[in-house]
Amino acid sequence: MTPQRFCNPFAGQDFNWLLATQAAAHGDKPLLIWEPFDRAPTTYSYAQFHDAVGRVAASLAARGVGEGDRVLIHLENCPEFLIAWAACGELGAMAINTNTRSSEEEMRYYVTHSKSSVAITQPGLLGSLSRVREQLRWVVCTEHNAGVPAELPAGTEAFAALLDAQPAAERRRITIDPMRPMYVQYTSGTTSRPKGVVLTHGNALWAARVNALHMELRSDDVHLAVMPLFHTNALAYSFLTSLWTGGSVVLMPKFSASRFWDVAVRNRCTWHSTIPFFFNALLSLPRPEKHYFRLWGTGANDLPQTQALGIKTIGWWGMTETISHPIVGLCGLPNTPMVIGRPATTYQVCVVDDDGNPVATGETGHLRVLGMPGVSLFKEYLDNPEATAASFDEQGWFISGDRVTLLEDGSIRFADRDKDMLKVGGENVASSEIERVLMGCAPGVVAEVAVVAKADRMLNEVPFAFVRLAEGTAAEQHEAIAERLLGFCREMLADFKVPVGVRFVEDFPRATLEKIAKAELRKQLAAEAS
Structure with missing residues (x-):
């Protein structure tokens, strides 16, 4: 048939x-x-x-x-x-x-x-x-x-x-x-x-x-x-x-x-x-x-x-x-x-x-x-x-x-995104795309990065970068490295994808399989904002 x-x-x-x-x-x-x-x-x-x-x-x-x-x-x-x-x-x-x-x-x-x-x-x-x-x-x-x-x-x-x-x-x-x-x-x-x-x-x-x-x-x-x-x-x-x-x-x-x-x-x-x-x-x-x-x-x-x-x-x-x-x-x-x-x-x-x-x-x-x-x-x-x-x-x-969440009356409420995505003033932004650029900026200096959404009153969300540097990087270098990272992002990415800030961390909170627990990073930013 x-x-x-x-x-x-x-x-x-x-x-x-x-x-x-x-x-x-x-x-x-x-x-x-x-x-x-x-x-x-x-x-x-x-x-x-x-x-x-x-x-x-x-x-x-x-x-x-x-x-x-x-x-x-x-x-x-x-x-x-x-x-x-x-x-x-x-x-x-x-x-x-x-x-x-x-x-x-x-x-x-x-x-x-x-x-x-x-x-x-x-x-x-x-x-x-x-x-x-x-x-x-x-x-x-x-x-x-x-x-x-x-x-x-x-x-x-x-x-x-x-x-x-x-x-x-x-x-x-x-x-x-x-x-x-x-x-x-x-x-x-x-x-x-x-x-x-x-x-x-x-x-x-x-x-x-x-x-x-x-x-x-x-x-x-x-x-x-x-x-x-x-x-x-x-x-x-x-x-x-x-x-x-x-x-x-x-x-x-x-x-x-x-x-x-x-x-x-x-x-x-x-x-x-x-x-x-x-x-x-x-x-x-x-x-x-x-x-x-x-x-x-x-x-x-x-x-x-x-x-x-x-x-x-x-x-x-x-x-x-x-x-x-x-x-x-x-x-x-x-x-x-x-x-x-x-x-x-x-x-x-x-x-x-x-x-x-x-x-x-x-x-x-x-x-x-x-x-x-x-x-x-x-x-x-x-x-x-x-x-x-x-x-x-x-x-x-x-x-x-x-x-999404199913409600009793048949309506549907948005919950969150499975994908590691941000919504910046109506623009969909993949954090992985920003992370790829950050990792390519300073090989040997940047060891690990995580980009998460930070709440913004007008744009809803904006990208914020957490960065772990290679061992031995002096704290006095942080400011120059941060400007280097952001400058590279401005060159390689659309303006709405450029992180609004960079924070250096000694290590990241971890979930299973050693994955970075981005939810914890978002909580940190939310707590600071409140």
Whole structure:
């Protein structure tokens, strides 16, 4: 008997189909409203956005970019990010989205690992590609960002030139295949290097459709997007959902507390994706007498801070690998406050103990998610089949690496992370990545390191390093060594990964198998803070 295969809910559809369909249906309606800090707003209708995507796709194709090629998109929030990303989808190429706060060394890894041959970036970020310039056939540069050079370096082309081409008469360049890889987003893990999460056209459509379902979005909704587009949150929760429903996206370069309410009220924004850093900053500022928000999404339902702002919030939990929210709150009905929400009807989730057995109500266990790879779950880790296989258990459940608690009413509360991870102002940071850099800074001097989370009022957590030096290192050298370690981290890591402090210890508290008991280090920092 032939094994059964699931029917793909997006058979006969891809992202290009969605964009073309919505451009035909909502041609003159605003899709993207760009709110830069240094100039007047710019509006792209659905038809104008679709036309711009076609022009950039035609230009990329004329320059040799085609199906299966990998194009690095290293941009802060701007219309060019979304246009270039969609143009890659039209060509069947893969967009490689990277964090704009990455160091030169991190960018060298991303370009080399992804085998990208073309990069699209902005003037202020050209320097971060200096170590990999010879690996790139050519580089495209936008006009945005302070410090625009008088002349672009050799081999660098202005993004505006890509808009000069006419869209191909026949926009359908590739066969429709929802399982075709479309983009890659790098995510920190417990290994020393970030993994490239491969996401398909089907994943993009799932994000668009299911996120809109979870948020109960309508075509008259206007979303205020301030998260970085190189993360799943802004790209999937904000842009793709608005495209699916025929709504509008108001895009800011980044979060700005002083500009937030003006932009939100002027554009009559109705919903917003947020994190504690944002709403904590807004609490201290004057608020408008009237706004149009009916809903914000964040990590938990009905938080006191957002209630103080007069905003209803629903919780959600998701990862780059899960595309949407396997756990989410209810939009129009009461939720249990201060918890993530309930299992979404679009996924299956389970909570298990260390042996893989279901935990009882009230107990805490490991969160796992069942879905369809390439549709409701990521397709694979880029060129890393071992890591892909290790991320699923024997029954095919995705291992999230998070621990949650099942409550009596069916809600789920976040507990902690299995993985040695930090959450720095919304950015996932693997402590092992920082530890790798610290150990490589002073071989023979640094014997052992441990990086743990230190509580921070605005960023939630920040990295803090404990270091054991080799025997015989004089105490008088500690200050110089600490500055050397931090300076090396600043060179090799994105700024949010750099430890806020270094503490030297004669030895570490130990758990079983001589592993460092990081929980004890975290307790030390917490006790000192209190």
